[in-house]
Amino acid sequence: MKRVHQIIYQETISPTLIALVVLSFVVFTREFGRLAELLIQKNAEPMAILQVVVYLIPSILVFTIPFSFLIGTLVGFSRLAADSEIIAMRAGGVSVVQRLWPALKLGLLVTALTAAFTLSLLPNGNWQLRQLRHLIRVAPAETQIKPRVFYEELPGILLYVEDIDPEESVWKGIFVADSSAEGEKRIILAKQGRSLVDPDGTRLQLHFEEGNIYSTPDESPEKIQISRFGTLDIPIEIVTGEPTTPKVKRPRDKTIEDLRVDIRQADPAQRHSSQVELNRRIALPLSGIIFAVLGVSLGSRSPRIGRGYGFFISVVMAFIYYILFATGSTLSKGGVLPISLGVWGANISTAALAVFVMKRADSEATL
Numbered sequence: 001m002k003r004v005h006q007i008i009y010q011e012t013i014s015p016t017l018i019a020l021v022v023l024s025f026v027v028f029t030r031e032f033g034r035l036a037e038l039l040i041q042k043n044a045e046p047m048a049i050l051q052v053v054v055y056l057i058p059s060i061l062v063f064t065i066p067f068s069f070l071i072g073t074l075v076g077f078s079r080l081a082a083d084s085e086i087i088a089m090r091a092g093g094v095s096v097v098q099r100l101w102p103a104l105k106l107g108l109l110v111t112a113l114t115a116a117f118t119l120s121l122l123p124n125g126n127w128q129l130r131q132l133r134h135l136i137r138v139a140p141a142e143t144q145i146k147p148r149v150f151y152e153e154l155p156g157i158l159l160y161v162e163d164i165d166p167e168e169s170v171w172k173g174i175f176v177a178d179s180s181a182e183g184e185k186r187i188i189l190a191k192q193g194r195s196l197v198d199p200d201g202t203r204l205q206l207h208f209e210e211g212n213i214y215s216t217p218d219e220s221p222e223k224i225q226i227s228r229f230g231t232l233d234i235p236i237e238i239v240t241g242e243p244t245t246p247k248v249k250r251p252r253d254k255t256i257e258d259l260r261v262d263i264r265q266a267d268p269a270q271r272h273s274s275q276v277e278l279n280r281r282i283a284l285p286l287s288g289i290i291f292a293v294l295g296v297s298l299g300s301r302s303p304r305i306g307r308g309y310g311f312f313i314s315v316v317m318a319f320i321y322y323i324l325f326a327t328g329s330t331l332s333k334g335g336v337l338p339i340s341l342g343v344w345g346a347n348i349s350t351a352a353l354a355v356f357v358m359k360r361a362d363s364e365a366t367l
Contacts (some may be wrong), residue, residue, distance in 0.1 A: 004094055005102040011079055012106060012295075016072025023064040023071075031056055035133065044136050055129035058121040062114055062284060063322065069110045070291040071314040073103055077299025078310025086300050096358065100296045107292030115285035119256055122281075127253040145171070145195075154204070154236055156180030170194050174208060178234065187214040188232070206234040251277035276332045279343040287321065290351045297357035321346050 035052055038044075044052075077099075080086050089099060145151050151159040157180060162173025176188035190211030195204060211232065215225045251259065251273045262274035294317065299310055324346035332342030 011076035015075040019071040020068035055125040058125040067318040073295025074310040074314035103292040110288030118281040204236040294354035
């Protein structure tokens with residue numbers, strides 16, 4: 001029996017790992033592509049790009065781990081069925097339950113890994129990525145402002161810098177054409193300066209030192225007023241098209257303890273959203289056990305079906321599960337479906353299919 005289990009492990013683990021790498025790469029390319037434009041536009045630093053990658057990984061693996069396991073299990077057992085090894089096992093007294101046991105062990109491992117992401121790593125990654133996205137969006141990267149190149153991305157401000165100290169991020173030899181103030185236009189010449197972002201992320205401060213201001217009232221453009229300053233700060237409201245720096249966590253950003261507190265204390269709308277999110281994080285990891293039964297059941301079908309059957313049907317089942325899970329969760333959030341049906345519907349229907357096919361798997365193997 002140990003030899004049979006070893007064969008099943010070998011046939012299941014390899015395609016699972018291959019599917020995990022391929023699926024994760026495809027999904028990562030799609031998700032990272034959404035942020036690529038922002039990262040390129042803001043000329044984000046390598047460390048910020050690395051942080052984006054790290055924070056994206058949990059949201060990718062929570063789906064690719066169980067789906068890859070389904071693909072690996074179906075591909076592995078389909079190959080065994082196509083080579084008539086399932087028939088040989090059955091003839092040797094290996095029951096469907098005994099064939100299922102090694103897959104269930106792997107399913108439990110998949111469930112544990114997925115739960116580690118959904119219960120802990122995923123909310124932290126979502127929250128950190130949300131904050132990082134905003135910081136990248138609101139703060140003009142130091143590398144965006146080039147020496148001897150006019151910078152026009154700030155509202156009402158035309159900025160020119162003669163040189164930049166890369167170690168201290170200090171601008172040298174600054175020219176500013178400021179039309180942001182109502183009723184006058186100003187030309188500012190400063191010896192040095194830098195940009196500062198407020199902690200709440202809603203305002204950018206241009207800080208200048210040692211310079212002159214040449215201002216012209218709109219009513220009397222022929223008059224020029226000259227004043228000298230030691231320090232000068234110009235506040236600029238940041239318009240990003242998004243909320244200000246996130247201070248309130250969304251349900252998907254909250255830890256399990258935060259969700260439990262919301263369920264006990266929050267208003268009805270927030271309580272419902274937290275209940276949906278908590279059930280999502282429990283339901284998704286359990287799909288690993290369901291996929292183990294489903295993979296063994298569907299993969300142990302008639303050898304006449306062929307080797308490509310496993311891959312095709314696994315992709316179809318993973319797609320159907322994802323659609324049911326995502327759509328049901330959305331409907332539950334909107335109050336259209338109860339949580340027991342919306343969030344858990346994908347698990348219930350997939351488990352019912354797995355049990356039904358399991359009952360027929362042994363009989364079809366001999367046809």
